[in-house]
Amino acid sequence: MATADINVPYYAARAKEYDITSGYQRPEAAAALSPIRARYQLAFQERDVLELACGTGYWTKAVAVTARSVLATDVNPAVIAVAREKLASRDNVRFQVADAYSLKEITGRFTGAFAQFWWSHVTRQRLPEFLNALHSKLEAGSPVMFMDGLGSRFRRGRRVDDTGDILEERRLRDGTRFEIIKNFPTAGEMKELLSGCADEVSFREYPFPGCWIVSYRTKR
Numbered sequence: 498m499a500t501a502d503i504n505v506p507y508y509a510a511r512a513k514e515y516d517i518t519s520g521y522q523r524p525e526a527a528a529a530l531s532p533i534r535a536r537y538q539l540a541f542q543e544r545d546v547l548e549l550a551c552g553t554g555y556w557t558k559a560v561a562v563t564a565r566s567v568l569a570t571d572v573n574p575a576v577i578a579v580a581r582e583k584l585a586s587r588d589n590v591r592f593q594v595a596d597a598y599s600l601k602e603i604t605g606r607f608t609g610a611f612a613q614f615w616w617s618h619v620t621r622q623r624l625p626e627f628l629n630a631l632h633s634k635l636e637a638g639s640p641v642m643f644m645d646g647l648g649s650r651f652r653r654g655r656r657v658d659d660t661g662d663i664l665e666e667r668r669l670r671d672g673t674r675f676e677i678i679k680n681f682p683t684a685g686e687m688k689e690l691l692s693g694c695a696d697e698v699s700f701r702e703y704p705f706p707g708c709w710i711v712s713y714r715t716k717r
Contacts, residue, residue, distance in 0.1 A: 503676060507675035510669060519555070526706055530706060541611070546560055547609070547634055549570055551576070554569065558584055569592050570595040577594060609635075616711075617646060618680075641712065644708050694715070
């Protein structure tokens, strides 16, 4: 299996327990995420939005409140099945299995895009490829937002591979072990990468719930 694909079996296996183990249901997490949800809803209001790595649909549901439409994509049919059931009552949401590195399965143009907890899973070498594919699906000046976790100082089972990607051990509730890519980019690294393809780049950290958000607009 290619290095970039090692996350796929983990999230397929975790699909049925993701909503339980992600922490989204904790009252304190819900309170901390409330202003972040509001920020996304404002950014994508009345837009046709492309979501990457939608997982089980927590953020799909949040954005769909104000978006004109959302196409939620993921490489894993197992997580899409969970998300589709969760958002069955939403007539402005569609789901599609798609590879975020190429998006060759996606047709049409969009006026906004986002992905939650996906950037850290992209190999360093393939970040430009991923961004080029995403931006090719967006109208000029479209808002884009990514959110992901801040790096902790130490985590059991963490190592760096020969290409500089960080690999972490993860376990499901039944004890099954996986190794996934989990990179922690700095604000400087992200801004440098986006400098040639994005305008209005902003990076902000949220110490609780322990995440960062980068937002920008595609070049006009």
